[in-house]
Structures are given as structure tokens and as C-alpha cells.
Amino acid sequence: MPGKLKAKIVAGRHLPVMDRASDLTDAFVEVKFGNTTFKTDVYPKSLNPQWNSEWFKFEVDDKDLQDEPLQITVLDHDIYSANDAIGKVYIDIDPLLCSEAATVISGWLPIYDTIHGIRGEINVLVKVDLFNDLNRFRQSSCGVKFFCTTSIPRCYRAVMVHGFVEELVVNEDPEYQWIDRIRTPRASNEARQRLIFLMSGELQRKIGLKVLEMGGNAVVGYLQCFDLEGETGLVVRAIGTACTLEKISTLTSASTTHPSNSSPSKDMKDSPQAAPSTLGCRSTHSSPVHSASSRLSQGFSVSVPTLLFAGMGSGGSAGKDAGPLKALMRQQTQSALEQREYPFFTLTSFPPGFLLHVGGVVNARSVKLLDRIHNPDEPETRDAWWEEIRQEIKCHAKALGCHAVVGYSESTSICEEVCILSASGTAVILGSRFMQDGPLDTDHRLSRQPLVFSTGAERVEGDMGSSISLGFEEVAPPGCGFCHIPYDELNIPFPAQLTNCYCCRRYKVPDVLFTTIDLPTEANITGKGCLIQARLCRTKKKAQGEGNATAISNLLPFLEYELHTQLMNKLKLRGMNALFGLRIQISVGETMLLGLASATGVYLTALPSPGGIQIAGKTPSDITYEQHISNMQKKINDTIAKNKEIYEVNPPEFVEEVIGSPIPEPRQRSRLFRSQSESSDDVSELDLSYGKKDAFVLEIDDTDAVEDIHALLTDFPTPPGFYSCNTEIMPGIQNWTSAIQMFTSVRVFRLNNANLTNQGLNKIFSELCENLLKSFYFKLRSMVPCCLCHLNFTVAIPEDELIQVAVTAVAMSFDKEQTLENGRQSGDKTLIKAITENDEQLQFSLELNAELSSPNPLSSTKGLSDVSGSHLSARAHSVDYSSFADRCSSWIEQLRLKAHIIRRGSVKTTSSLEKASPLPEGRSRSLRRNRSYSGSSVAVVKMTPLSLLPGAKIIKYLGIINMFFIRETTSLREEGGVSGFLHTFIAEVFAMVRAHVAALGGNAVVSYSMKECVFMENPNKNQAQCLINVSGDAVIFVRESELEATSVQPQSATTQTSNGGEGT
């Protein structure tokens, strides 16, 4: 069925001078969609033409609407010679195809030329009339919403989470076609830009079809990537999580949409009293990076998971017989969750109740040799490669006793014809919550009942019971539940040190926990978090073809193991015990491999306190040597002590009741499995752990260990007032102001000295990263106190001897004073806020009150029923008695706290009533706003890599922004050298993103990321080229303060909390 696309060209401004004689331009515009082209009249002799054209109408198939961009070309009319192109604008009309997103694109968009950059702006109007398509066999998937955000978008509610969707399309890269020899660089670049636009459109459409097939209406955590394979082609691939989302009506949204900002359960974690009063616990484990491989049968390429989340118990049973992977694989196929091909989720933060237990990080890599893709319509090899990797991931998850993988992502690194494919995620056990409201869930609920869940069955049932009795939004999962091991403690898949949970004391927890997800909002943590990076460089011999691939795959396990050791050491050095948002990037070059692991370290209250790091010399012979060692030891101990102070890591003292070895000397071993794809089918298993040695005794006779120690101690401490993390929001900081600054920074470093040792390289690489961070701290010093959030490092080896590091992050200020008040008050405030809001919304007050007023008393009630009513094992029962008493007292404490809160709340209400009616306040606010906008005709568009804006509420998602640009220059020196060139280009990309968001009617981009930044230079020829791919979600937000100003009732606490969110 066709749709009608309408475009109108209004005007241009700031056009470049195209006619030197008159210093003016005779501009006209070509509007092209598919194969249809319209032209405007020539507007003679003006740099600010007013075309005011008619509506150009394109009647097209909705499939084309999804695939094709609207292409607008501005040209200079020339009587005697060919018309000169000024530049182009590609408009993705996808946001207009969804009824809930934007309705019109209207505004000034930069005219972009791949050689000259932005050359003026054009004002356009674009609309789409779409007719309903009832054809079952349709090719299009209009109406499926896409979100880059890796959590449930703020103004939606997840009715159901269907699962993993993936797709890839391949094509020849125009840059490598024969025709490229004869066409201009501009033509070549434009062909590439257009092709990638088309391919992403097609990809999105195909993914959309899969989503519709699964019964979903949206893709969350949509991650699209390009592989510029060079000669062999161009691959565009995407993964995402299919969901059924339901828009929350504006009335109710206030209380339910801020899971990370104001959800009481999160704030509670800061008050120590709240911590122990949690639900029953089950043991968990720490998975260090569990990287392995096994060959599995492949064959089916399309994932059609039609079944819902019914496989609650599967993980449990999986844990029981976590035996040989292959056998396990076959045994588990019964379970509903596993019937789908990949139980993967690209989400990194979840609605409460979704995540039950976290196993640990799983990742898989494989090295491939690129070959020509013969038939672009059947990209079998690439599909097969990814399938293989995903199967591995699935196996690893199973080995950890988990039935699902969350925080899942895929990436590649290509150098010449070698390609490393990587996938990683966090193995978890998920809750059943997202089938309950679904229309299909009744059938599956039954299948869920007969569960064999060795350790956690009662807990799960209790959970379900409570969710049924209380209505399902209410289940606030305990702050420690997710830490409990998902596998059977008697049958640990790899050596780990288990202790009883430090929160609930009932279930097993590992000594360390690594994950790729964001810290769950309900998690109990102690102190603040910090960015932890492991950086590694390994030299490699130059080689060709298979030899090269083999060499690389031989190096990979070592690289990964060392990265892991570094992470572990740095974590200990900061006195923390868990990593979130772990992202390991391995980049391949001709003569080296780079590894960069970034994560946010935190101290999970539920996990044991990490031991220190001990240094031991192998040959304690002479005294100076001993001295040296003890000096080093002292330094390390001092650093740990200092770090504990900085990050406020001072866990409450617990009476040790450890089963097994004592905590201060935790042992860690990891087993690394490795896959080498071009090798034969046998499972190669490599145990790279320190063998029988204790991992945290570093022997400094070992050169590696010396290096490790140096690496540990050379890390620059963050200057006062700064925090950094690579997760969405810094654990332990709540009172954000609305001042944010997103930035992108790129550095390229040349290694002039060809014969560097591994150590030398390591040092250089590490310094490069440290210096970048230092630069950020310096540049953003005016924002102190602030936190650099979502620090996303991307490393690449663009050519031999070059290291490129690109970082995108956001600096967010927070209020210092409130922090000092120990977060408790802010917790109170948000609570009050929630309550006041609640009271307004009468129809919800009953359920929501239960949820919002006190998650802790609630959970302790649950705990009560848990203890009394469930069939606990004898041991768990006896252990639990003591903690039960604990819980009771803490519950009383909670009640007291709550009473206190209410009192405080009422005081505030009266005070604000005395003040004045909110009307004048509102007026002054709007006045202020007007003033700030005056003098600037360009609307401010905020950008952030996070899914939220502090102090603001996202009220509408306008659609996905996915843009690809190429910029080339043949006058590099004149444009300020490589730095000048790239600086301009990045600024231009920002400008285009902002302009397109503004044209959609938005005022911010969330979940923004720069997924590709490929920079190539040839200084001798005075040339450079750069490709950038960015994406994000265009949104409309409103300041919380403005929201409240419009509401008639004077709200006491609400105005209070959001006051910080004023000044931009």
C-alpha cells in the first residue's frame, strides 16, 4: 500500500558564494525520493533564497518509505556549464512513519558537502500520509518504534519483552568499485553515504518485520554497526531487543517513569538501615570473564522466538547439571526460554523484577579471514559467523547456570583481511514478570509452574506470589538478590570463592562480580563507584592470511587473561568488589593488538570485602630487596586506604560467618576457553589461571608482575570534585543538577619507535588514556563537582604505528551540599515527592502507595512470609533466624524513618503554601526562559549518551537518529591540519544531529553514541578522510520545575527537589 510523502522547500540561508563575479549564487533545489525528482525554480542572485515552493508529492510504497532517505540537493544554476552542486541533505523519514513519533519535519537543516562541509542551511517541510496496510505479507514494518536506549524508554511501560532480534545486510563498498577510479571523490563519498542510508533503512525495516512477527511493537537497545571490510564489501548489522511497549499516560507517568532518578527503592540503598531488610536470598557467584568456546550445530539463521518468557526454572536445572557443555545444551532444549534461538537482551538496565540473578560476564571471540561476499542477497558467511559466536555465548551462559544473557553487544575489529568478531554479555536468570500482563501469558503461566529450582525455588515462588497479590508494578527486588549465584554451589562451573550474602546472609554470593550491565537501581552499594580501565598492548609479527589469523587467535586468550588480571588488581586497589558496564575491546593492527577493558567499579554491600594485594618476592635473599618489597607493599596498602576514603567505601562491619576459606585471602581463578574458528572442530580448553597460586600475591620476580604493579600505581587519581564511570549514572550520587556537557574527544598517537617492547607499548597506551582523562578533568573544571558518566573509550589502530582513541561521554554536575548530607535526605525528598504525586492520582493511589511509601517494610513483610511459610532447607532456616531479628529491627527503623519523612513533608507543604500561589512563580520562570532564548534563533538541543536527562522528564520519543557522514579534504594544511579537519567535522556532525532533532520538534538526543569514527590521512598528499556514524533517540523533554509550575496544586517537596534542575 502506498503512502504519500510531501516535501516543501521554503528557503535557504548563509549559502556560499558560487559566482565569483557577482559574489552571489543562483540557487535551486532538487528533491529526490526513489527515482522521482522534483526541482524548484532558480532563485537568482541571492545567498538567502526564498523558494517557497509548492508541495512536492511522492506516491510511494511504504517499503520504500522505510528504506529510502529523502534526498535534497542544492545547486547553483549555471547557464554555460554544468550546474554546480552546493551540497545535500539526507532526511530519514522513518520517524514520520510511526504514529507516536514526530508528525512533521520542519526546520533549518545544514546543507552538507563531503568536501566542503556545511555550506549554509535550508528550510524544509516534510510530511507523510500513510494508509493503513492490512496485507499480511507486507514487506514493510512501519510503526515499529526503534530506540537506541538500552532500557525501557522513560515514557513507556514494557508489557512484554520478546527477545533478541538481529539482521545483517551486505553490499559492495562503492569506494572499492571499479567506477571509483574514474569518478570524483565527491561522487564516491556521496554514493557511499547514500548506500549506507539505504542499507540502514532496509536493515531497520527487516528488523521491524521480525518484531511484528514476534508480536512486538518496538525495538529497544537497537545497536547498528558497520563493518567496512574494504575489498570484500560493506556489512551493516544490527541487534536489538523486541518488546511490546505501552505508552504511559501523562498522568501516571510521573510516578513510574523515573526508575533511576527518584525510585524510592534506589534511594533507600543509601540509608544503611534499609540495607539488610531485603527479601530472601539465594547464592550467586562471581564470574570473572568466562570466555570459552565450543562448536555447536548451526543451520537456522532466522530467529523466530515465538514463545514468551516461560522458562523461569530452566536456569536452575541448568545449574544443577552444569556438566559438559554439549550435553547440557541438548538437555535444556525443553525449556521455553531456550526454545528460542538466542535468549539475549541488549538491555543494560531493567524494570524492577526483571533480573533475578547475575552469573557473570560471558564473551566469545573469533578470528576470521574475510573473503569476497559473492551474493549480497544471501550473506551466508557473515550470518554463520555471528551465529557461531552467539551459540558460544549461549553455551557459556548455560555453563554459569543461567538461561539468558543481558547487556549483550557485538563488535568487530578489522585489519586488512583479518576480522575479529566479539560478542559479550552478562549471564543471568530473569524474572517472570514480563509475561504477566501480556495477552498471551495465560497459556504459559501454567508451563511455568512445575519448576525444579534447587536453591531458589521458594524465593521465586514467593516473588511471584507477592507480585500477584500486590499488583505487579510493586515488586521491588531486593538489593542483593541479583548477586546470589544462579548455579549450584556444589557444582560451580569454575573455581570461585563463595560466601554467604552480606545482606541477607542466606544465600551464596561470589567474592567478585563482573557484569556488562548497569548497576540495578535497587542494588545496595557502599560508597561511590569509579571508572576502572585495563589497558594492554601486545606486539605481533607482520603476517599474511591464515598465518596471521592463527597468530592473532593465539594471542587473544593471553590478552584477555591479562586484561582480566589488571581489572581484578585495580578493583582490589580501590577496595571494591564488583564491576558494572564491563566492555572489553580488542583491536587488531598489523603489528600489534590493543586491548582496552573499561568498567565501573563499585562496592556491593552484599559481597564480601575484597582482600588487599600482597607482594611477594620469590627469592627473599638480601635485605635491600626485602626493603624494596615492603616499600611497594606499603605503597599499595596506602593507595587502597586512600581510595577507600575517596570513594567512601567503608562497609559496615559484619561478623564473619564464612563457609570455606576466610575472606581476606580470596582466591580467584578463571578458566578461559578459546575458540579458534579456522581450527578444527575440537574444543580447545585452556586453563590460564595462575594454577595453584593465589591470584593476589604478586610475585615481583616475574616481569609481568612488576609491570602490573607499576600499572596499578601509575593510575592518576581523579582530581577532587570529579568522579567518573562508564555506566549510565554514577552509583552513589543522586542530586544531579541539570547542567550537562556532552563531548567527543579523539586522539591519535604515533609510535615513532618501531622496536618497542610490550612493556613500553603498554606504558605508552596507558599514558595515552590517562592523559585523555586528565584533559577532560581540566577542561570541565568549571563544572565541579561533577561526574563524567558513560565514558566510552573506543580504540583503533588506523594504520601501523598509530593508535587512535575516541571518547564520548557526558559531564554532569551535582549538588555538593546534599551529597554531604549522606544521601539520606535526598532519599527522603524523593520519597515525599513520590507520595505527594501519588496522592494526586487517586485512581492509582492504592497500589502505588504500597509501592512507593515503603519498599522496605514491604520487602520485609515478604521476608517474613518467606521465613515462615516456605520450605527452606534446614540450614538456611537456622541461619535465617538471626537475620530475621535484624530485619525486624530494621523494619521498625524504617517505620520510624517514614514517620519522620511524613512530618517533614507536611512542614514543607505549609511553608510553600505560605510563600505564594505558584502562579507568579510560574510566570517569572517563563519570563526567564524567554529571556534566555532571545537573541538566539537557534533552539538549544541537548545531547547525552545517557538514556535520561537529570532534572528533566522525557515526554515524547520522536524517533531514532542514525546518521552517517563522510568528509574528505584535499587541502588538509589549509584546514588546520588533521586536528583542525577533525575538529570541524565533529562539530559539523553535532550540528547536523542537533538540526535534525530540532526539525523533528525535539530538544534533546538521548542515548547518543558515536559508533564509528574512521580517520585516514595522507599528509604527503595533503589529504584526509573521515567517516563518522552516530545514533541516538530524539526526544522532547520538559524541566521538572516547569512541569510543576504548570500544575495547579502547590507541590512542596517536588519543587524542592527539582530546584537544582534549573540553570542550564
Added chain:
Amino acid sequence: MSVELDVFVGNTTIMDKEVYQLWLNGYTVNDAVKVRIEGGIMEECEASAEVLLSDTMDQYRTFQMCERLLHHPAKLANQLLFQIPPDRQAMLIERYYAFDDAFVREVLGKKLSKGTKKDLDDVSAKTGIMLKSCRRQFDNFKRVFKVVEELKGPLVENIRQHFLLPDQLARDYAAIVFFANNRFETGKKKLQYLTFHDFAFCAGQLINHWTVGAVDNMMDDMDVDLDKEFLQDLKDLKILITDKDLLDQHKSLVCTALRGKTNVFNEMEANFKNLSRSLVNIAAKLINAKDVRDFFIDLVEKFIEPCRSDKWTSIDVNLYLIHYTNSVHILDTFKHHGVWNRYMGVIKSCILRMYHE
């Protein structure tokens, strides 16, 4: 081992006021880093020289990219490349168009031509202002001049609207444009004691009272040229010195009024005819463009210096000029009261401003 490429781009363009000033002052990146290090920023922020260098380079690049926009400040507000909050935009513009008094004093009244630009290295050497900064200031003058030269309507308002400058700065630019257009001589040794602000004040007076726009707001002629008709009429004032009766009558009126009110009465009485001749001659000559150029030197040589050598105070000068102006209205044969007032009003305030005791 070297950093080959190093960029930092913020969604909101980050600009450090201090670095901006260093850039405006014409410092090279390395010199700017030195200045910053001396300013103690390293200790304050725990930064290294490397970090400072990287930051300074980034900022310099940003400023260079912005410079093109600053040439047309109105564009800064509706360009899309840099997201700069309005208050920052205002700061950028104001500082970019700010100038050094020492510099402007050197080029005030000169033709804003290529020739003058070539001599800027001399100006730079003389004033100690870096050549780069001199060039920027000169180019600013020239740019403003070129834009408003062709425009109709009030000069100050035009400048303010086109360059988004704050009021005082717009007035100063109006003065510079006015001086450049009329090529007033300001460089003579005798005029060296006058500051730019003295001249700017005088320019304001001239613009407000002697141009066409001054008499008739509705006239859409320009503010930069003096009112030709008025200059023509000034010739009629000659009667005050050519008609002997009138001159004597004028003198006696002034002396009567002044007697006993000042310590330099005798000098006033003695010099009256000379001074009166000077002022009226200046008026009569203004019709010639060349004499317009000498307006300020004439005022100094023919009026201010004689008074100063007789040790008149400003109060004396003021008193003298008041009575000198007003007494004319009592002369029954004198008919050109309008022109006289228009002329003397400006002359009086200029002389008072220029009269440094």
C-alpha cells in the same frame, strides 16, 4: 612518539575567557601556555603542561573557527555549527570588538586603507600591542566602517544592530567611523595629550548636532557626514568679526557679564577679539573638507592653547563660553541665532572636554 591528532568537541562549545583574551591579544599557542602556567593554573587544577597545551590548542582552534562568524555577529546567533549560550555569544562578540585605547589613538582619523594596514607594525612597535591584535582591531574598524558607510539612519543604532555590540562600544565605534570618514587630524603633536575618549566624546557631539540625521530623524540620509547646508550657513557667522560694531558690542556684553566673576578677567578682556575671531573663522572654514580635518588642531591652537597660557581654569572657560554664546542673542543686528546655537553648543562641549588644565 607524538600526539598526531588531538581534538575535543563539546555539544555546548567550551570557551575559556582567559584563553580567549590571550588569543585576542595575539599570543601564540606556546606563549599562551606560558602565560597560563605563570598564572598558576597548574597548581590550582593539578594539570600538567601537556594538558594545558592540548587545551590551549583546542581553544585556539575553536576561536579560529568562530572568527569567521564573529565578522558577522548576527550570524553567530543563527549559525548551527557551534552551540553557544546567548550570554557567551555576547561575551565573544564584545571582546572580539573591544580595542586598545593606545591602538585606536594611533589610527583614529586615518584612512582605513591598505596603506594604513601596512604601517601597523610601526603602531605595534610603538604601542607594544601585538601585530596580530593590531590587525584584528584594524580589520574590525574597517569592517564596521564598510557596513555602516552605506547604511541610512542613526549611526550608533546601525552599529549596535549590525554588530550586536553593547551601547558604549557601539558609540565608540560610531566615533571611529565618524573620524575615519571625515579624516579628522588627531596625530599632531599638539593633540597627543587628548585621549580617545576625549575624541569619542567630541565625535558624539558632532554626530548628534552637526549631521543631517541630527536635525531631522525622518531624513534617511546618513549620520557619518556633516550637514553641508549647516556648514554653508556657518559662513554667515563671519559677520560677528567682520562687522566692527558688532564685535565691540559683543565684547562689551561679555565683559560686563564676566566682570568680577573670574580671576582671569583681564586676560579675557584682552584676548576677546582674538578668541572670537578664531572661533568664527573655524566655523566659516568648515565648508572646506580640508579645514574640517584640522578642526581639532584648530580648536587647540587657536583657542585652548591661548587660554591655557593665560592659566584659565575649566570653570573660567565654561563661564566665558556661556556668556560668549548667550550675549550674541542680545545683538539686535545678528540674525543667525539658530546656526549660532547649533555651532556653539558643540564647540562649547568639545572645548570643555578637550581643555585639560
